[in-house]
Amino acid sequence: MLxxxxxxxxxxxxxxxxxxxxxxxxxxxxxxxxxxxxxxxxGSGKSTLVQIMAGLVxxxxxxxxxxxxxxxxxxxxxxxxxxLVGLVFQEPEKQLFEMTVEDDVAFWPRNAxxxxxAVPEMTRAALEAVGLDYPSYRERSPFTLSGGEMRRVAxxxxxxxxxxxxxxxESTVGLDARGRMDLAGxxxxxxxxxxxxxxxxHDMDEVAESADRVIMLAQGGIxxxxxxxxxxxxxxxxxxxxxxxxxxARIAARLRRQGLLGGRLPLTLAEIxxxxxxxxxxxxE
Amino acid sequence: MSIELNDASFTYTLxxxxxxxxxxxxxxxxxxxxxxxxxxxxGSGKSTLAKLMNGLLAPTTGSVxxxxxxxxxxxxxxxxxxxxxxxFQNPDNQLIATIVEDDVAFGPENLxxxxxxxxARVDESLKVVGMYEYRRHDPHYLSAGQRQKIAIAxxxxxxxxxxIMDEPTSMLDPAGRRDVxxxxxxLRRDRSVAVVHITHVIxxxxxxxxxxxxxxxxxxxxxxxxxxxxxxxxxxxxxxYITRASQLAHRLAAKGVPVASGLITAEEVAEALxxxx
Ligand SMILES: Nc1ncnc2c1ncn2[C@@H]1O[C@H](COP(=O)(O)OP(=O)(O)OP(=O)(O)O)[C@@H](O)[C@H]1O
Ligand SMILES: Nc1ncnc2c1ncn2[C@@H]1O[C@H](COP(=O)(O)OP(=O)(O)OP(=O)(O)O)[C@@H](O)[C@H]1O
Ligand SMILES: [Mg+2]
Ligand SMILES: [Mg+2]
Numbered sequence: 001m002l003x004x005x006x007x008x009x010x011x012x013x014x015x016x017x018x019x020x021x022x023x024x025x026x027x028x029x030x031x032x033x034x035x036x037x038x039x040x041x042x043g044s045g046k047s048t049l050v051q052i053m054a055g056l057v058x059x060x061x062x063x064x065x066x067x068x069x070x071x072x073x074x075x076x077x078x079x080x081x082x083x084l085v086g087l088v089f090q091e092p093e094k095q096l097f098e099m100t101v102e103d104d105v106a107f108w109p110r111n112a113x114x115x116x117x118a119v120p121e122m123t124r125a126a127l128e129a130v131g132l133d134y135p136s137y138r139e140r141s142p143f144t145l146s147g148g149e150m151r152r153v154a155x156x157x158x159x160x161x162x163x164x165x166x167x168x169x170e171s172t173v174g175l176d177a178r179g180r181m182d183l184a185g186x187x188x189x190x191x192x193x194x195x196x197x198x199x200x201x202h203d204m205d206e207v208a209e210s211a212d213r214v215i216m217l218a219q220g221g222i223x224x225x226x227x228x229x230x231x232x233x234x235x236x237x238x239x240x241x242x243x244x245x246x247x248x249a250r251i252a253a254r255l256r257r258q259g260l261l262g263g264r265l266p267l268t269l270a271e272i273x274x275x276x277x278x279x280x281x282x283x284x285e
Numbered sequence: 286m287s288i289e290l291n292d293a294s295f296t297y298t299l300x301x302x303x304x305x306x307x308x309x310x311x312x313x314x315x316x317x318x319x320x321x322x323x324x325x326x327x328g329s330g331k332s333t334l335a336k337l338m339n340g341l342l343a344p345t346t347g348s349v350x351x352x353x354x355x356x357x358x359x360x361x362x363x364x365x366x367x368x369x370x371x372x373f374q375n376p377d378n379q380l381i382a383t384i385v386e387d388d389v390a391f392g393p394e395n396l397x398x399x400x401x402x403x404x405a406r407v408d409e410s411l412k413v414v415g416m417y418e419y420r421r422h423d424p425h426y427l428s429a430g431q432r433q434k435i436a437i438a439x440x441x442x443x444x445x446x447x448x449i450m451d452e453p454t455s456m457l458d459p460a461g462r463r464d465v466x467x468x469x470x471x472l473r474r475d476r477s478v479a480v481v482h483i484t485h486v487i488x489x490x491x492x493x494x495x496x497x498x499x500x501x502x503x504x505x506x507x508x509x510x511x512x513x514x515x516x517x518x519x520x521x522x523x524x525x526y527i528t529r530a531s532q533l534a535h536r537l538a539a540k541g542v543p544v545a546s547g548l549i550t551a552e553e554v555a556e557a558l559x560x561x562x
Contacts, residue, residue, distance in 0.1 A: 012426060020426075041458045042430030090429050090456070093375060144299060147374045147452065148327025148485075170429075173455045174374070176326040176485055177526035202458050205529055242460030247488075247529045247551040254555035260562050269529055273536050276558065280542050 001068070002084060002165050002196055003030040003053055008062035010048050010220075022048040023059070023220045030165055033194040037207040037228070040217030041241050046200045047090050049217065050167045053198065054087035083112070086163030088171045090200070092142075092154035101127070101145075101153050102138040108161045126160035127153070129186060131179060147174045155183065159190075166190060167198040172206060184210060208232065208246040208267040216241070233265060248272045255279070288315040288338050288369070288447055288479070292347035295333050307333040308502045310347055317446055318477035320469070322490035322510065325499030326524030331483045332374055334499070335449045338481065339369040351447070367396060370445035372453045374483075376429075376436035385427075385435055386411070386420040392443035403442075410438040413468055415461070430456045437465060441472075447479045448472070454489065466492060487514050487528045491549040498523050511547035530554040 010023040022045045030036065030053070040046050051057040052064060055071050055078065064071050066081045089095040098104040106123045114122060124134040130152035137145075142153055151174045159166070168187070172180045188210060191197050201207055207214060207228060214231035216224035218241045224231055232238070232249050245253060248266055252275070255261040260279050266272035277283065292310040299305065308330045315321055315338070323331050336342040337349050340356035349356045351365035370392070373379050382388040386407050393403045411417040414434040419427065424435045433456045440448060448469070454462040466489065472478040482493060490496055491510045498506040498513060500523045506513055513519060515531040527535075530551040534544045543561065548554045 018422065018426070042434070042456075042461055043428045047428060091375070091377070093377065139301070140299070144297065146328045146332060152327070170456065174327075174452065174485065176329075176524055177487070177520075178524050179327060180485075181526065202456075202462075204459070242458060244459040248533070250551040251530065251533065251555045251558070254552070255558060258559045258562060260559065269533055269536070273533060273540075276533075276537060276542065277540055280561070282540050282542060 001029045001031055002066065004063075004065040004068075005029075005053065005059075006063040006065070008049075008052060008059040008064065010045075010052060010057070011060045012048075014060060021220060023052070026062070026220075026222055028215065028222065028225065030196050030198060032164070032196055033191065034213060035191050035197045035211050036199070036213045036215060037211035038198060038200045038215050038217065039202070039204070039207060039231075039243060041243065044217045044241075045220040046217055047169055050087055050169050050198065050200060053165075054085045054167055055082045056087065083161070084163060085165040085167060086158040086161045087167040088155050088158045088169060090169040090173075092150045095154045095157065096142040096150065099141060100138065101132075101140050101142055104142055104153055105157045105160055107157065112161070122160055126156040129159065130156045131182060132156070148176060148179060151175055152179065159186075163195070165196045165198065167200075169200045170202065171199075172201070172203065180206075204232075204244060204246040205248070208249065216243075228267060229265065232267065286317055286352045286446070288352075289313070289350045290334075290337065290344075290347070291350070293337055293344035293349045294346045295330075295337055295342055296345045297333075306502055308337070311504060313497070313504070315447065315479050315481055317479050318473055319495065320473055320480045320482065320493045322493035322496045323481060323483045323499060324485070324487065324490050324496060324514075324523070324525060325505075328501075329499040329524070330502040331499055332451050333502075335371065335451045335481065335483060338447070338449050339371040340365050341371070368446040369449060370440040370443045370447070371449040372436050372440050372451060374451040374455075376433045376456075379436045379439065380424045380432065383423050383425070384420075385416065385422050385424050388424050388435060389438045389442050392439055396443065406442040406444070407438075410441040413441060413464075414438045415464065430458060430461060433457060434461065441468070444476070445478070447481070449481045449483075451483045452485065453482070454484070454486070462486075462489070487520075487525070488530075488550050490514055491528075491553075498525075500524065510549060514549050515547050 005028050008026045012020045052059050066084050071081050096104050105126050106119050109119045109122050127134050214228050252266050290311050290313040294310040295308040297305040340362040343357045354361035354365040356362045389407045390403050416434045454465050469480050496510045496513045517527050520527050534548045534554050538544050544557050
């Protein structure tokens with residue numbers, strides 16, 4: 001297992017009046033090549049959980065293991081072990097801190113012993129992969145960028161690390177539709193090369209189309225862990241925590257109530273298209 | 286009464302002197318009670334347009350007026366700001382106080398309202414966004430979605446005539462997003478509030494009366510959501526895309542299922558299909 005959480009709990013501001021338990025008794029594993037979507041309502045503990053999974057926050061209880069090693073036992077080896085996991089923060093402003101876009105994206109390569117000659121090329125490739133033209137953006141201050149441009153720089157700065165586990169905390173938020181599709185494609189390609197992906201998202205279509213495992217969080221605990229098709233069948237569970245179905249599944253649900261569709265719950269466009277064509281007596285391809 | 290951009294343009298100047306033309310000279314009028322969605326690719330000028338409308342930026346050329354007050358004039362701009370509320374793309378730019386209810390009270394206090402009125406508005410706004418139970422918390426110690434809700438409550442409590450919302454639901458869960466859209470619709474109907482809603486979620490833009498598509502700082506198209514948001518060629522030209530529901534409708538129509546064009550949301554497409562049977 002790449003990452004293993006055992007009975008993890010987390011309380012913000014412990015020992016204070018405002019103490020807030022954000023996570024309780026969370027256990028999960030992330031294996032090589034998995035594509036996990038982490039979903040749950042506002043405040044359910046998603047960002048807290050992924051910061052613990054990335055080894056950036058120490059849980060108040062429980063264990064965190066990277067490749068079998070308890071990362072908080074040997075503090076001296078923590079920096080090196082953290083390289084296993086790359087986390088793109090929910091808010092890019094909290095991740096960008098250098099004076100220029102180039103320095104921000106080059107931060108990891110420079111600190112991970114990449115040869116000085118190779119760094120500019122790596123930086124250029126990482127920026128172009130997120131759709132930013134290297135010559136026009138390299139000298140810009142991250143804080144003069146538009147929201148979506150900032151988001152792209154933040155993603156580039158983590159993807160350039162080529163981590164074995166890539167965690168994206170609502171990283172498609174603020175991207176335009178083209179940017180979202182491009183990012184989805186890149187993530188899928190990385191996943192095919194065995195990078196484990198953990199994607200936090202409120203976009204159920206994105207989840208249905210890409211993940212092969214869905215973990216649902218509610219009030220700091222895991223309430224479901226299984227394949228997307230099973231996840232979106234849990235209508236009571238979903239309604240209970242106010243999550244909605246993907247667009248395709250919402251259309252299908254309405255057509256089922258009308259008696260127009262039966263059988264499987266389609267999750268992708270291709271699936272529902274062929275189901276509807278059959279129902280309307282047209283021949284799907 | 287209206288917000289008017291009269292050939293208003295905006296150019297940023299970087300530290301090294303380089304000029305970035307974020308908005309070309311633009312004509313635009315927003316009237317009370319109207320809802321206008323603004324869509325466009327990253328860097329197309331949406332946030333710049335928003336900041337011109339609330340007077341945070343003064344136009345480089347042309348003029349912007351709010352109910353006749355010019356935002357280029359410091360005194361008039363301060364008056365104009367009282368009627369234009371803005372939710373920023375990054376809610377952290379907006380959190381001022383260390384207690385949620387003080388933060389939400391900040392706007393109404395600046396309007397010089399009586400204490401009892403402020404109290405009532407703060408409580409009401411926090412309840413609307415579902416954050417009343419967090420009123421004594423420090424907003425900096427909340428989840429991202431919770432912070433975004435506080436920023437929205439702050440604007441609701443000001444009850445401005447114009448609300449400029451820059452991706453206000455980007456960090457909310459589906460229920461939170463629905464609640465915000467419903468609240469905005471109520472405000473338009475009951476209090477004739479104008480809403481300018483910037484969004485990357487095309488389904489959200491479908492609820493507006495009018496959609497404006499920006500591309501590289503220019504208005505590429507404007508009109509009814511049905512005509513614009515399901516137009517695949519136009520949307521791709523703008524660097525955007527149509528919804529999955531629109532894609533499905535187009536594919537079915539191409540295969541001989543008589544679904545109308547101009548459908549955007551999953552619910553619209555589902556109803557259209559049900560009515561065929
Ligand atoms: N810095 C903090 N200090 C104290 N409490 C916090 C802090 N950050 C988050 N919390 C609380 O912990 C809980 C979980 O927060 P978290 O940010 O993990 O939620 P989330 O699922 O990521 O939510 P969102 O969808 O809004 O991003 C929330 O109830 C929140 O109020
Ligand atoms: N403070 C600034 N200084 C210099 N240039 C800026 C500044 N803010 C924005 N820009 C530039 O102006 C252009 C328009 O930016 P704006 O923030 O208006 O875009 P946007 O449409 O809101 O994009 P997004 O969808 O990414 O939020 C972009 O090219 C951006 O890089
Ligand atoms: Mg979060
Ligand atoms: Mg913007």
